[in-house]
Amino acid sequence: MTRSLAITLNALGLYAIALVLLVAFGAQLILQELPCPLCLLQRIQFAMLAVGPILNIRFGPRPSHYAVSLLTAAAGAAFASRQVLLHIMPGDAGYGSALLGYHYYTWAFIGFVVAVVALAVMLLFDAQFKEGDKAQATGGFARAAVWLVLALTALNVISTLLECGFAACPDNPVTYELLKRAS
Amino acid sequence: MEFTILFLAVAVVMAAAWWGTRTFALALFAVTLLASIATYLHHASDVLKLSF
Numbered sequence: 001m002t003r004s005l006a007i008t009l010n011a012l013g014l015y016a017i018a019l020v021l022l023v024a025f026g027a028q029l030i031l032q033e034l035p036c037p038l039c040l041l042q043r044i045q046f047a048m049l050a051v052g053p054i055l056n057i058r059f060g061p062r063p064s065h066y067a068v069s070l071l072t073a074a075a076g077a078a079f080a081s082r083q084v085l086l087h088i089m090p091g092d093a094g095y096g097s098a099l100l101g102y103h104y105y106t107w108a109f110i111g112f113v114v115a116v117v118a119l120a121v122m123l124l125f126d127a128q129f130k131e132g133d134k135a136q137a138t139g140g141f142a143r144a145a146v147w148l149v150l151a152l153t154a155l156n157v158i159s160t161l162l163e164c165g166f167a168a169c170p171d172n173p174v175t176y177e178l179l180k181r182a183s
Numbered sequence: 184m185e186f187t188i189l190f191l192a193v194a195v196v197m198a199a200a201w202w203g204t205r206t207f208a209l210a211l212f213a214v215t216l217l218a219s220i221a222t223y224l225h226h227a228s229d230v231l232k233l234s235f
Contacts, residue, residue: 037186037226038223038226040186040190041186041189041219041222041223041226044186044189044190044193044219045219047190047193047194047197048193048196048212048215048216048219050197051193051196051197051200051208051212054197054200054201055200055205055208055209058200058201058205059205064209068209068212071216072216075216075219075220075223078223079223082223082227146197146201149197150194150197150198150201153190153193153194153197154194156190157187157190157191157194160186160187160190161187164184164186164187165184166184167184168184168185169184169185169186
């Protein structure tokens with residue numbers, strides 16, 4: 001795998017992360033389902049997955065950049081598995097609505113496991129690391145991907161501030177705390 | 184509030200990875216990952232309202 005192909009795949013990874021963050025926003029805004037604290041923590045881990053690809057695009061692919069995303073995916077899978085286990089008893093309706101038969105935290109667990117596998121597969125290709133530390137000329141496709149995840153993360157800052165306000169986030173949030181205080 | 188700060192920290196890590204130095208971005212990443220794990224462990228010790 002060449003360095004430029006690896007960078008293109010990293011940019012595609014950023015678009016995949018952006019899609020996950022957009023779907024989460026869609027559920028929040030269209031279905032009016034506010035994310036619980038554990039759900040927010042999983043969303044944060046999805047956003048953190050983007051740090052590795054951003055470093056790869058900016059400085060060129062390095063194993064340590066993939067390790068950054070691997071550590072994040074492992075933490076995210078642990079957080080998601082806890083939420084899956086909290087609702088595993090038969091008869092438990094789970095938290096929030098289901099998408100294609102699975103709740104969001106189950107999809108999150110699957111997503112983090114897929115990320116671990118994808119990152120391991122990327123690490124198999126040594127040729128991408130052999131071209132030294134040459135300055136990286138980034139194309140518009142990769143730059144747009146970076147800006148997209150940055151913008152979605154910034155929107156999450158605003159959304160979480162509106163949802164939780166300046167206090168601890170409620171376990172089962174139903175209204176935006178900051179908007180409730182303002183009205 | 185802690186989740187807002189974590190999201191903000193992630194945005195800062197991304198900005199550091201894109202505009203800053205590699206070492207600074209990696210250091211910020213480590214701090215943010217540890218903070219998110221600490222937040223998880225803090226909430227993991229909450230009393231659970233289980234359905235069984």
